[in-house]
Amino acid sequence: MTNERRVLVHPDKGSLASSVAARFITKMLDILDDQPVAHVVLTGGSMAGAVLESIASSPARTSIDWSRVHFWWGDERWVPAGSDERNDWIADRSLLDDLDLPDENVHRFPASDSGMTLDDAAVAFAAELAEHGVDGADAPAFDITFLGVGPDGHIASLFPHRSGIQVTDRTVIAVRNSPKPPPERLSLTRPVLNASQRIWFVLSGADKASALGLALAGASRDEVPVAGIKGRRRTVFFVDSDAAAEVPEVLIARDY
């Protein structure tokens, strides 16, 4: 399989979530056969909960040694810890609360009630990423990075025509005046995301078709940030048929 972007189309959101969950479990078993620890980046957005709930409901999840899995997030909202607006809140309720995970395996972005400023929180989280970098790297080479995609083509909290998608000298940025509420956020940057072995985009709905079509047709990362994200080994778009409406047929593999 080449590292070219692949599009796997599913009939609907439900089959999309369950297919991604099944693939995730299988891939994690392969990864943990080959290495002692795996690092996974989770995403926010509507598909996040659906995929994680599918993983949680799969009997096969018990075959994974979760004590060897570290969880991170691609971005986080600058709201108090425990807020249901946080991406980690969704992950906890959908899956993580059901797993016997050591606390040190769950790398949450700082919260707005941490006593830190937004900028200090970005610096603090960059330090946590660096602690887990191998051979002097400034972050882990994540094994699987999940990313949702906004209708405007944003990923994590990197938005079109904003400076964030162009940042290469930092691993974490503070985001203000976000086009998607809430206005203040923390986000991994493009270099950190692109250091991932595998990028798994998960998107559903007709409102994503334009951004996906543009990204695959060669639009710039400034226009559609998703265009600037690619894994070192694999880049897969897991989509439903509505989101695939503007994808060139030649790029489509039907997963059903």
Ligand SMILES: O=C(O)[C@H](O)[C@@H](O)[C@H](O)[C@H](O)COP(=O)(O)O
């Ligand atoms: O913090 C966030 O809001 C997410 O990380 C964001 O990047 C999300 O993944 C996309 O906006 C897609 O969200 P939907 O799938 O809900 O459109």
